[in-house]
Amino acid sequence: MPKSWIEGKKSAISLCFDVDATTIWKLRAADYPNGDEYIRSLSIGEYGIKRGVDTILKILSEYDIKATFFVPAVIMQENSEIIKKIKFQGHEIAHHGYLHEYSYGTTSVEQLKLINDCQNIFFKVLGEKAVGFRPTGQLLPETVLALEKQPDNLYLITEKGKEIPYYKKVNNQETTLVELPARIEFDDYYQLSYNFYPPQPGSLDRIASYEDVLDNLKREVDGAYQYGACCITAFHPQVLGTPGKSLILRQLIEYIQTFPDIWIGPCQNLAQWWKENN
C-alpha cells in the first residue's frame, strides 16, 4: 500500500455514478418476445435521468463533494442538458460505451471505431473528450495499446478486485494507462437492483435491506482506511438516486466525512496524482 494518498491522506475514495439510464433495460429486454416495446422495466432506467441524477447532484453539493459520472454516449446524445449540468457543477464526466454494449466487437479496429465515435460525441456535447473509461465490454490488447497512444486517455476501470491503482498491463508489459481498482462490494446494483420480468437479478434474489447495505459499505470504508487502500464505487442514479436509497448515499458520505484523513474526489484527480507519484 502507498504510505499516503493525495494531500497526505490515509485513504482515497472516488464516488462514481454510472448513468446507464435506459440502456441496460433495453439490452435486458432485447431477447424477450416484443421486448423492444416494454415500458415498465425501461421506466426504472428513466428514473435515473428524470430524478436520480438531480438527487445525487443535490447530495454531492450539500456535502461539497466532486464525483465522476460514467455516461454511455447515447445517453449523452439524448439527454445532453442534464449531462452538461453535471459537468457544470464541477464533476467529471467519463466514458462508459455507447449503448452500454457488452461486446465492443472482435477486432481492435471495430473496438477503436466504437470508442472514438463515443469520444467524438463527448467532444461535441462537452467540448472535450473523456480521460477516463469504464468499458462495459472486454478490450483487446491491441485496443489498449492504441488507447495508450492517444493523449486524452489517462485511466481505465476494466477489472474488479484490486485495492490500489496500477499501470494497466498488456501482454505482460506495463502501459502508461492507470487502472483504478473497483470492487463489487461498492456496486449498488449488485445489492439493490430488481425487476420481476425480465428478471433482474436472474435468480430474483431479494432487494437487500438498506440498513445492511449501508452498514456493509461503512465496513468497507473502515477496511480501506485501516489498510490505506482506495475505493472506486459503481453507484447508479437509478438505484441510489431513488427516494429511500438516497438516504444510504447521504449517510455513507456523512460517515466518510467523520474521518479526518480520507481524500474524496473524482477519478481523474486520483489517477493523475497516482501517475505523478509512481
Added chain:
Amino acid sequence: MRDPQIWPADHTAACAVTINLDGEFRWEEQYPSLENKDIVPLRVMAKNSMEQGVPRILATLNKYHVKATFFISKKILLRYSKVIQQIIDQGHEIASFSNGSENLALLDPKEQKKLMANSKDALEQKIGRAIKGFRAPDGELTQITLEIAEEEGFKYSSNLFSDNRPFLYSLPSEQSILEIPSSWALCDLPYFIANLTPSEPSGQCRIPNYDKVLNNWKWECIGSIQEKGCCVLQFNSQTIASLGRIYLLDKFLEFILEKQELWIATCEEISDYLLGG
C-alpha cells in the same frame, strides 16, 4: 393537471396503500405448462390468502381507518365474490388488475383491449359505479396497453417506476394518462414470495428479515417526504397477509399515520385531486 408536489391541506407528500389481488391465477399464468397438481403449494397458499388473508388486511386497515386501493383481476372477482364484497362494503377503492395474471406485453392489442374492457365492465357491474384505476399484472406492458387503458376510460395507470410523483404519460395517440408511479422496493411480494417446487423465486432465495424490509419501506417514505413525492406501496395478499407478516402492514400504517407531513389517500383520491375530477 395540478402541480404534483403541492398536496392538499398543507401536506408535504402523499402516500397510497395499494393491495394487489391475483391469487392462484398468478401461478396458473406463470406456469402454463404445469398441471394444477404441480403447483398445489402455491395454489393452496394463494387461496388461503384470499379467504383468510384479505379479511386480515381489511381488519388492519380498519383499525387505522385507512382506505386503500385494491387492484383486482376479473378472475379473482368471479371466484371470490364474497370476499370482494367485504372490501367494497368497507369503502375501499376498487381498481382493475386486468383479467387474470396475463403478461399483457405478449398479447396483441385486440386481445389486450378485450381483457381490459371485460375486467372494467365486470368490476363496475359489481360495485355499481365507474372505476378509475388500472394496473397491469406483474410482467410487462407497452405504450399500447396504456393507450387502451385511456381509450377504455381509465383515469389513471399505476404501472411505472419512472418518477417519485404522479405525472402525465404521453401516449402515441397524442392523448395522455395520469401515471401514479411506484417502485419494486415498495412492493412486498418480491421480498417474501417463496416456494420450493416450482421454485419461487427462481433462485430459491432465502426470506429476508421482516423488520428490515419494513425499514426499507420506512426509508422510502422518509425519502418521499424529503422529495415532496408520492409513495405508493404495493402489498399482495399472498405475502403480506400471512400470520407472521400481517403485523408489517399494521406497523407500516402506524408509521405513516405518525407522519403529519403525509397525505394518506387512495389512488382515486390522488387522481381526482390532481386532475380536478
